[in-house]
Amino acid sequence: MVSAGLSVEIGALRLPFPTLMGSGCYGTGAEFAPFADLSRVGAVVLKSLTRKPRLGNAMPRLVHTPAGMLNAIGLQNPGIDWYLEHEMVALAEAPCAMIGSVAGFAVDEYEEVCAKLAARPEIAAIELNISCPNVASEGETFACDPRLTAAVVRAARRVTRKPLIVKLSPNVTGIATIAQHAEAEGADALAVVNTVRGMAIDVDRWQPRLGNVAGGLSGPAIRPIAVLAVYEVARAVRVPIIGQGGIVSTADALEFFLAGASAIGIGTANFFDPRVPERIVAELSAYLAQRGLHDLHEIVGRANVGFASAEQYEGDAG
Amino acid sequence: MVSAGLSVEIGALRLPFPTLMGSGCYGTGAEFAPFADLSRVGAVVLKSLTRKPRLGNAMPRLVHTPAGMLNAIGLQNPGIDWYLEHEMVALAEAPCAMIGSVAGFAVDEYEEVCAKLAARPEIAAIELNISCPNVASEGETFACDPRLTAAVVRAARRVTRKPLIVKLSPNVTGIATIAQHAEAEGADALAVVNTVRGMAIDVDRWQPRLGNVAGGLSGPAIRPIAVLAVYEVARAVRVPIIGQGGIVSTADALEFFLAGASAIGIGTANFFDPRVPERIVAELSAYLAQRGLHDLHEIVGRANVGFASAEQYEGDAG
Amino acid sequence: MAIPPGGAAAAVALGIYDADARDVHLLFVVAGKRTRDLAGLREGETVALAGPLGNGFDLGGVPRDVAIVAGGVGIASVFLAAVALVRVGASVHLYYGARTAAMLVEHERFARAGCEVSLATEDGSAGERGYVTALLERARAPELILACGPTPMLRATAAIAQRMRVPAQLSLEETFACGVGGCWGCVVPIAQSSAQAPHFPPAENGVVHARICREGPVFLAQELRW
Amino acid sequence: MAIPPGGAAAAVALGIYDADARDVHLLFVVAGKRTRDLAGLREGETVALAGPLGNGFDLGGVPRDVAIVAGGVGIASVFLAAVALVRVGASVHLYYGARTAAMLVEHERFARAGCEVSLATEDGSAGERGYVTALLERARAPELILACGPTPMLRATAAIAQRMRVPAQLSLEETFACGVGGCWGCVVPIAQSSAQAPHFPPAENGVVHARICREGPVFLAQELRW
Ligand SMILES: Cc1cc2nc3c(=O)[nH]c(=O)nc-3n(C[C@H](O)[C@H](O)[C@H](O)COP(=O)(O)OP(=O)(O)OC[C@H]3O[C@@H](n4cnc5c(N)ncnc54)[C@H](O)[C@@H]3O)c2cc1C
Numbered sequence A, B: 001m002v003s004a005g006l007s008v009e010i011g012a013l014r015l016p017f018p019t020l021m022g023s024g025c026y027g028t029g030a031e032f033a034p035f036a037d038l039s040r041v042g043a044v045v046l047k048s049l050t051r052k053p054r055l056g057n058a059m060p061r062l063v064h065t066p067a068g069m070l071n072a073i074g075l076q077n078p079g080i081d082w083y084l085e086h087e088m089v090a091l092a093e094a095p096c097a098m099i100g101s102v103a104g105f106a107v108d109e110y111e112e113v114c115a116k117l118a119a120r121p122e123i124a125a126i127e128l129n130i131s132c133p134n135v136a137s138e139g140e141t142f143a144c145d146p147r148l149t150a151a152v153v154r155a156a157r158r159v160t161r162k163p164l165i166v167k168l169s170p171n172v173t174g175i176a177t178i179a180q181h182a183e184a185e186g187a188d189a190l191a192v193v194n195t196v197r198g199m200a201i202d203v204d205r206w207q208p209r210l211g212n213v214a215g216g217l218s219g220p221a222i223r224p225i226a227v228l229a230v231y232e233v234a235r236a237v238r239v240p241i242i243g244q245g246g247i248v249s250t251a252d253a254l255e256f257f258l259a260g261a262s263a264i265g266i267g268t269a270n271f272f273d274p275r276v277p278e279r280i281v282a283e284l285s286a287y288l289a290q291r292g293l294h295d296l297h298e299i300v301g302r303a304n305v306g307f308a309s310a311e312q313y314e315g316d317a318g
Numbered sequence C, D: 001m002a003i004p005p006g007g008a009a010a011a012v013a014l015g016i017y018d019a020d021a022r023d024v025h026l027l028f029v030v031a032g033k034r035t036r037d038l039a040g041l042r043e044g045e046t047v048a049l050a051g052p053l054g055n056g057f058d059l060g061g062v063p064r065d066v067a068i069v070a071g072g073v074g075i076a077s078v079f080l081a082a083v084a085l086v087r088v089g090a091s092v093h094l095y096y097g098a099r100t101a102a103m104l105v106e107h108e109r110f111a112r113a114g115c116e117v118s119l120a121t122e123d124g125s126a127g128e129r130g131y132v133t134a135l136l137e138r139a140r141a142p143e144l145i146l147a148c149g150p151t152p153m154l155r156a157t158a159a160i161a162q163r164m165r166v167p168a169q170l171s172l173e174e175t176f177a178c179g180v181g182g183c184w185g186c187v188v189p190i191a192q193s194s195a196q197a198p199h200f201p202p203a204e205n206g207v208v209h210a211r212i213c214r215e216g217p218v219f220l221a222q223e224l225r226w
């Protein structure tokens, strides 16, 4: 069932709802199927895959923080080859689009994993996770450097015609520049943003709480950071943006659409209430009706009025 | 009254308590005097001063967010000359150390304001606010660039022998490198960190909530980000660190000390309970006694065990 | 009055609704988490209060004919002023508006205290249909106007007062952080010539920023430059 | 069982303490905000539950002589198992420890249900002074050990079980996010040869990560590689 006015296009891929379940937060969808109606979800972004199997980081991998949480899973996954061999049957039967996610430690790793995913019809689109903060201990990911970003996107673009989403990091000074590099190399959409780097310390035991020391902060705590990132990226590129970071309600979702996102990602919210995505879709429909709008696109970027001019805040008084 | 084991040195300045009231959050101290005992506070960092008077940003300037708040004051201040002429008498009588804060838009502005503050005995130390996110609309502050950071610190160091604190920004990829540049140019201490850039959108009116569009996020929401920043900076420099960002309790304060901070800044917490600084000082004393410690320094950096080695999270399984 | 509940929430700003030598009465609308926590307090529980903070309505000069305009929760901040005015012999007319009848509270107390009361609701479920300021607009010019409510209501009141050439005292609402004048987060542009303007170097256009929590929350409409 | 309260808090994981055809009983310690919210629910209020999630103790093979080790809140997860074992004729000995006497709760129900009960507190205020595992250490080797409690207690239990050459089933505690196997945040290293090991390519050293929320929370001590 499609709700009028909520569909969204990511490259050639048309999704009935603008709600994507964040990579790493939603398994393959099957884990959440007993608690959520996957036919009311735009797409599931699968857990990021690497060339070789990875057991991920030492435990603990999760810490709850004020209005958020830290995770340092470390890209646990069975590797692309094993995944393609064992997991695709289930994906083929999924009631919503499945988007593959690719992570790696070298440009050729992204290229190889992308090429393998691109060959599979069960995969509707590919997201490049160049921004996972949990595998580079000092936080330097591909998404922190415009040239590295460009290199990865170029390599991936060469091997697939599937819609290509590039997932950006908030742990940078100028996210708009990095977004432009990704767009210039052929990204069909940008996911904005991945988690913010952070850590927590156990003050009883005098040691970091996470096995990996540093982790990625998600949840409502980071929403203001993510909304600003979307706002800045939307001014710099023309491709659609998938806004994410701390969305738990329809009002939160609207912040992202108004900032310039065409779709949203929902991650952490699923952990405390798997009905959130479904509720947001229903409430977005109601919102459009109530405001007399026909399509969600009518509000995309509508609060994006630029920045206060330099003169305004000079405001010299003497 | 001095609590044994809690005093801290910032350059040649000895403070009886390791608690600094964050710049811009505590006025000149006088505003909070009816509600807090300033003799139980390490120091007040004054609102940042610029060369000329500034009326600051358009309203609204404040938004509450999950476990935090956004502010975009825009450095409202009467300018250094007027301030020195009218406000110093009150400062001279303050029951705790007063630390001047300097902001600016050019290296020579920092130099001029620093030189003027340095001449005044009422000012115990000087903090360089090179990281205010609310006056550069795209977020590029001096603290986002190692060379600009070095230039400002060098200029300030030339004109003052007072203890010099450099306040860093979390809105960067490699804060440790920037910290090293500040230290190399003669900073006596580093304040880590200023607010994280963010924004919020009014979904009823379809417009940014802040007059300045973007603002600085503070409060418990950013604590994991701030703790990691202190942890990273502590591994890179030898000067003392004043850790801040979301401290509301003694446990929060201990996270910062264990990460490597020698002192802490308390800002937003004062807004909902001005007794927080006093309570933390009392509880820190109790903590030391309970753990059989004589000095807070014994725990500084004790949870700073480095980062997980690359091998650990390779963890390849096949 | 700022009420900091436990946890990391910001304080709630509340006006004193009523007070005598022993008790302070607060009247508030449950609008979100913080007021819900407050409302959940049981008899005997304690809560920390800071205040009263800022100024109040200036009732000096014994005005004889006063209009009070209150919108929504704004009603909470004008009761003490109304009572004091009636007590010194003023004739007080309360114009009180809300979105709907259920949100019009406590106005009988104003009537009992000797005020004339006119009501408005946006949906017409009680009193006149429309904004409360429409009532004021048609009234005979009073000697003084006091107002408390949402900013659009206050702006409309200021415009009417200017047309009527009547002084108006407006109690402004804003998001606060420190509540004590320390953060400059709650300012309103005001003529530097105002007695309420804070100490600041001469501003080019004669306009500076006053802190609502410290120099206010009550300002003279004719001195605001918003 | 995951109980998501309103707001942006994470869900609370709770074991089912007791259950019949009509009711589910939960037993929990008020440790923080989320459990305080839960405890604040009044009769008639509703709350969303997801579960039961994961596995439970495996009571097949009709063991006749079972030791149950419970630490603190862990008591909540072993009652149903104790009752089921007594019902099929097993002799059940509960070893139950907590920090202090006031934290020892509900153990009379175990006695009434037919279990032998031995207590320990860290401060000696009830039962034996010290850790509960000291009681198990001195006991005659049972046929099976079930345990639920803090991780250090579980590790000690596993070591004792190994020395006694008795199989032990441990209900592990961990911080959860999704609670349904979707995020790989709650793993424990386990022998890949275990029937509980998740589907994964052959690992070099024969160890993989099982999800406590999905493949667990109950694991066989001898198969863990933690
Ligand atoms: C000087 C001054 C005096 C005040 N005196 C009083 C008083 O006496 N009594 C009183 O109840 N309040 C008073 N207020 C308002 C009060 O400070 C709170 O803002 C209000 O009570 C909501 O608090 P909350 O935390 O529960 O809601 P929040 O969590 O802050 O808000 C919840 C939601 O309700 C909306 N909302 C917030 N406030 C209102 C409102 N007033 N009307 C409609 N929607 C709103 C917000 O947009 C938000 O979405 C006063 C404010 C000022 C500036």
Ligand SMILES: Cc1cc2nc3c(=O)[nH]c(=O)nc-3n(C[C@H](O)[C@H](O)[C@H](O)COP(=O)(O)OP(=O)(O)OC[C@H]3O[C@@H](n4cnc5c(N)ncnc54)[C@H](O)[C@@H]3O)c2cc1C
Residues within 6 Å of the ligand: D012, D013, D014, D015, D016, D017, D027, D028, D029, D030, D031, D032, D033, D034, D035, D036, D072, D073, D076, D077, D172, D173, D174, D217
């Ligand atoms: C499989 C499984 C089953 C569980 N079953 C139960 C159950 O039946 N009953 C039950 O009460 N809990 C049970 N727990 C624990 C439960 O999930 C919560 O962690 C616990 O109740 C605290 O929740 P909170 O949000 O109130 O505290 P939090 O806000 O998470 O914690 C508050 C503070 O208390 C400390 N703390 C948290 N938990 C404990 C604890 N258990 N003992 C001592 N200190 C603690 C934390 O370090 C923190 O500082 C179970 C956990 C698991 C993994």
Ligand SMILES: Cc1cc2nc3c(=O)[nH]c(=O)nc-3n(C[C@H](O)[C@H](O)[C@H](O)COP(=O)(O)O)c2cc1C
Residues within 6 Å of the ligand: A022, A023, A024, A025, A047, A048, A071, A073, A075, A101, A129, A132, A167, A193, A194, A195, A217, A218, A219, A220, A244, A245, A246, A247, A265, A266, A267, A268, A269, D177, D183, D185
């Ligand atoms: C437990 C967890 C695991 C995650 N794993 C991945 C991952 O493998 N790949 C990825 O691109 N993002 C990953 N993320 C990031 C999320 O997809 C999402 O971008 C981020 O959490 C912000 O959104 P949220 O606040 O709605 O969770 C993970 C997030 C969490 C909380």
Ligand SMILES: Cc1cc2nc3c(=O)[nH]c(=O)nc-3n(C[C@H](O)[C@H](O)[C@H](O)COP(=O)(O)O)c2cc1C
Residues within 6 Å of the ligand: B022, B023, B024, B025, B047, B048, B071, B073, B075, B101, B129, B132, B167, B193, B194, B195, B217, B218, B219, B220, B244, B245, B246, B247, B265, B266, B267, B268, B269, C177, C183, C185
């Ligand atoms: C309202 C407000 C105003 C601030 N103004 C300044 C300022 O003028 N100069 C400065 O260096 N930092 C300023 N800060 C940053 C704080 O000093 C502090 O570094 C930051 O808020 C993080 O700490 P916290 O979470 O304890 O508030 C301001 C913060 C707030 C909330």
Ligand code: FES
Residues within 6 Å of the ligand: C175, C176, C177, C178, C179, C180, C181, C182, C183, C184, C185, C186, C187, C211, C212, C213, C214
């Ligand atoms: S709220 Fe800080 S100055 Fe008014």
Ligand code: FES
Residues within 6 Å of the ligand: D175, D176, D177, D178, D179, D180, D181, D182, D183, D184, D185, D186, D187, D211, D212, D213, D214
């Ligand atoms: S909590 Fe997500 S896999 Fe267990």
